[in-house]
Amino acid sequence: MKISTSSWFLLLAITAHIQTVRVAPVPGQFPYRNNPPSAVQGYLDKRNDLFEEEHTLRFDTARIRNATTQELRATEIIEGIRRYEEASVWSADPNKEPGMSYLWAKDTIAQTDLFKQIKKMPKGGLLHAHMDAMCDASYLLKSALEYPNMHIRTTSVLNSSAPFPLPTFKPLTRDEANQYSNNTLPTSQSYVPGSWVAAHRVRDEFPNELGGPEGFDKWIINSLTISAQDSYVEYNTSAKIWEKFSSTFVVAFGLMRYEPVWKRCVDQVLVSQIEDGVSYVEMRVAFDPALSFISEDGTRNLTNSQILQVTQDAVDGVKERMKEQGRGGDFVGARVIYTATRSISYTEMVSALDDCLAQKAKYPNLVVGFDMASREDSGHQLLFFAEALLNFRAKAKKRGLDIPFIFHAGETLDDGGEVDSNLYDAFLLGTKRIGHGFSLVKHPLLMQKYKENKIAVEVCQISNELLRLTRSANTHPLPILLNYGVPVVLSSDDAGVFQNPGVSFDFYQAIVASNITNILSLGQIARQSLEYSSLDSTTKAAALENWERRWGKFIDDIVASG
């Protein structure tokens, strides 16, 4: 066999060693004999060349080629854990397999040693996440209930004989609260559908036959999240699961777009990310005239500038606390991607784009990009807004504002149709990164263009699975992007709704779904999330330096424990 000292072969050797254990070797027979005849030797040489030629295209080639002995030792240890658990945890139970549907796998994942190692890994930046859907559902509900002016209403009476209706929340003024204080509860037969009742009252007096206060919590949390039953069984089409998914936002908006709750949620989200090893967050915040964002006293709607100020204050609060704890380096900060709704009219989009420029001018360090969200399959496509988007670019340039597009694109099963064409427009409009890019792998030319132009793809495997673009992580196109060397970052998208806090679950699913992706690959993905972030060059350099320091410690700890 061709002798090579490159790290690839060390890794291939490790893998090969483990593989020979999986398929029982037959002594004395090829490929296990020591001196194959020359024809076979020639074949093996060609095979190695082909392997190596293909592997050099991958995104992690340089990182693996330049790996330290310590990193290779850590990789071997982690591969050992992963192979052991592949057999003992996943393959031992016929109902399980590595990379299987997330909500069925979650509890098992959380108990694995591989997951515990990944939890400790420094993850870099979380670059694709929607603030309205990121907060832990229990925390969100608990926080909102502490405010006596948080009210609830339903369109029908709750009873045990039918599925509960969708709750709507709204913080009211003190006057309104007083006025409604005697309203009948939605759990009473005499409830007037659509009438507001204080949320804490409904919870406190939730009847035992409906589960008592815990039954109330269950109802609301089910309304804020997608369950395995929802995604894998009941809502078996993309259209249906999007209906359910959209309804979780309707519930969250009322609870969360309330000044004090928002602040607490931003805090909870950032702290939970930091605990998961994330040091920087770019959150998409939805700005839409149809969405209210209510002041603490319930009397008025906050302006977009005020929403940004409240957000900045919450971020600063976390930053301050981290510094006080001597962990200032572990949290670089958080930025906002201004996000419009793609289903609004052309005129409304023009206003949103102008407002984005105004906010960028006012909060130059906070607002770092423009995007449009909601379901690509049913909203307007980028081409529809192309003239406005080109004008935005021209205006930004004229005003000296550095505000790139960071578009959602390719979050669809479409191939070659209007929705899928967002990938062309995102590229031509100069997008900095793309959100999802699920259908990018269907585009041979765009794959090259995105790679050459260093446009990173914000991959959200768990999100794509729960929204029915794919069955599970092991059928997701992520490995295609990685093998072609298209830059990738991993994100949770809507951690509150999908129950994938931090990014460790996404990282876990990525590694177990591929035999070539190892812990160094995950490290490179984490590093890329800082490289492809919107941080200014000085802050980015410091963040990368800090990441490398933490990464070194992470590797040392693995080796020390192995």
Add this chain to the structure above:
Amino acid sequence: MKISTSSWFLLLAITAHIQTVRVAPVPGQFPYRNNPPSAVQGYLDKRNDLFEEEHTLRFDTARIRNATTQELRATEIIEGIRRYEEASVWSADPNKEPGMSYLWAKDTIAQTDLFKQIKKMPKGGLLHAHMDAMCDASYLLKSALEYPNMHIRTTSVLNSSAPFPLPTFKPLTRDEANQYSNNTLPTSQSYVPGSWVAAHRVRDEFPNELGGPEGFDKWIINSLTISAQDSYVEYNTSAKIWEKFSSTFVVAFGLMRYEPVWKRCVDQVLVSQIEDGVSYVEMRVAFDPALSFISEDGTRNLTNSQILQVTQDAVDGVKERMKEQGRGGDFVGARVIYTATRSISYTEMVSALDDCLAQKAKYPNLVVGFDMASREDSGHQLLFFAEALLNFRAKAKKRGLDIPFIFHAGETLDDGGEVDSNLYDAFLLGTKRIGHGFSLVKHPLLMQKYKENKIAVEVCQISNELLRLTRSANTHPLPILLNYGVPVVLSSDDAGVFQNPGVSFDFYQAIVASNITNILSLGQIARQSLEYSSLDSTTKAAALENWERRWGKFIDDIVASG
């Protein structure tokens, strides 16, 4: 907008027209205004260039560029039908979507006009199908039951309180049949597990509480097929569904590997393919010392040569009948790909390879390739047999035998591991085509190599879905192969087990899962199945000429009916 007379733009225009209907246009706003400003015009020009540059990589570019006016008219008509049914059939019901899980969609598909048109299309060759699993399950059972020496046994008594056990069939000798004629039935409490009983007796006397004779049929057919419940609900992992899948073969072997039943099945399979527009079949026939193939009188096992002779006779019978009906041109014939089992030992594989050469020498026109089948994830990989396979190539060359490899490869969710590596070995060993190639899209270099070296991929979408490599046709990687221009043929794999007779269902799922794949694309795929077949050049030329003639008529009929 840049003016171009190329057919691409006509097609794009057709698509664009239909798309504007889907997203309500806003009058006077871009992109619907007539005279966009020059910046926007420049943008649109660049966009068209990018589209066209990418589309030229597709497999059907030449066919579409050179399309006749009649073909473009037919395409427009078919696109109209497809878009109409997309809205009226698929999107109108929230439980449905185009390209959804096959067994849930099948009845709906069969009623669409698009399917009825596809049925009429000349399909070329069926290149990937396993004879043991191709026959319609009802026909197989009915045929086998006509032979009084066909016996059945079970490992336990059948009763309504437990799932029925798996049946095993075997044709016995007259003496054995007489000896067992008084054996108690498996539906009786006094049945001795494992004892043989005449199959027709068990059916005739199947108790009413178990559904009578129809209950018997249901039991056997369920044992021969995979149901929606099996694939989508109960067997949710790849390992589990393969257990169920393998069990269907155990049942089929006993019924089918019996001289007269085999002949009838080959006949049924070929006739049903011809009725579906297929004019040529390459069937994989499993040769394995562990599998018996019993003579008409039940007394002996047929040799491999005899199995091939029986098969040739059945093929000749169909050919003769077709000629008598004046339809000689509609059926070119059928060939056999000699298929070993990949889980056998190295020594057994050497024997199989030698036997394949011997059979090729004896039946040079019938035996056209060598392959190994059964689950890639659990069998030996090509590398394990590499020395034997290289020796086979050398021996074949020495003996002047033209017997290429046509390997299964990449039928796995693996990425970069040992199983997935079959794609490298298949290529390096000079495979003519590959079976499945599901994981090929993860290989940037191999995608190029397969394209450049014209190695066609035998894609079996419905098979991959039912065996849990993908959720449905609309999440299958087929569009990636097509967009990259890797040559593809579509096949049913195991039509008896998967209930996808002919190839029309596979063609239907392929077109509705992509907005860029149209009827001309399907035509090109059909044509490729003859181009990449194992037919000798003269026969291939005649088959292609015949296909073009039928294709012309198919197009004319569409235009005439439109």
